[in-house]
Amino acid sequence: MEYMDTIDLIAILALVLALLLMLSVFSLKRRVNELESRLNQRDPYGGMPADPSFSRTSHIPAPMFVQNPELAPDLERRIRLLIAEGKKIQAIKVVREARNLGLKEAKDFVENLERSGNFR
Template identity: 40%
Template sequence: MNTYEIVAIIALVLSVLLLLRVISLQSQLNEMKSDLEWLKNRPGNGGLTSTHRPKPLSSSTGAPEHTSVPSTIDQASFEERILFLTHENKKIQAIKEVREVRGWGLKEAKDYVDQLENEYKQKNL
């Protein structure tokens, strides 16, 4: 192998590593955009119209209540965030956030998100 081939291989490897890093950064940017959009559309910010703004649901969603939402996040804004994610077709991310905040398993979190979404749809028919 001559020097040019070694340099070409190194350049190729570096290009692949850079491409992977760019993809990772793009993913993080998309998540930040989603969070920013959610913050802009919260009640009181003048974003969404009342027909599109998620309404807080009652605390009796039927999901297991063995772990509560931390005091730094009130229940209404937590449900609002989950509804926003489902509205943006990011149900998996919504389930992940429920699992992180509540400490629930996958099935419990999925059932909670499904029930929250169904209650919201029923209230807004």
């Protein structure tokens, strides 16, 4: 009798452990799905999509080349236009967003374009 009680107790403990592990697996699977969903919402340059109701540069239309990297000529045209209008800071912001660069790299990029007239 005592032998059966021990086996029953081990079986119950194994069942409880299996249920706990299953709950952990489901929880992890849910978290992975959430992360995959958030990853799929990112734009091609790794940033989260902007809230359309908020824009720090609302007077500048949203650049199409951010969603479609094949539109690089539009990027060049837009940066040249901003530089010609004396909007160097806005040009740097556009380059940072489009090329996923740091502030210094984007500033150097715009200044090089401004000096040489070449777009790289």
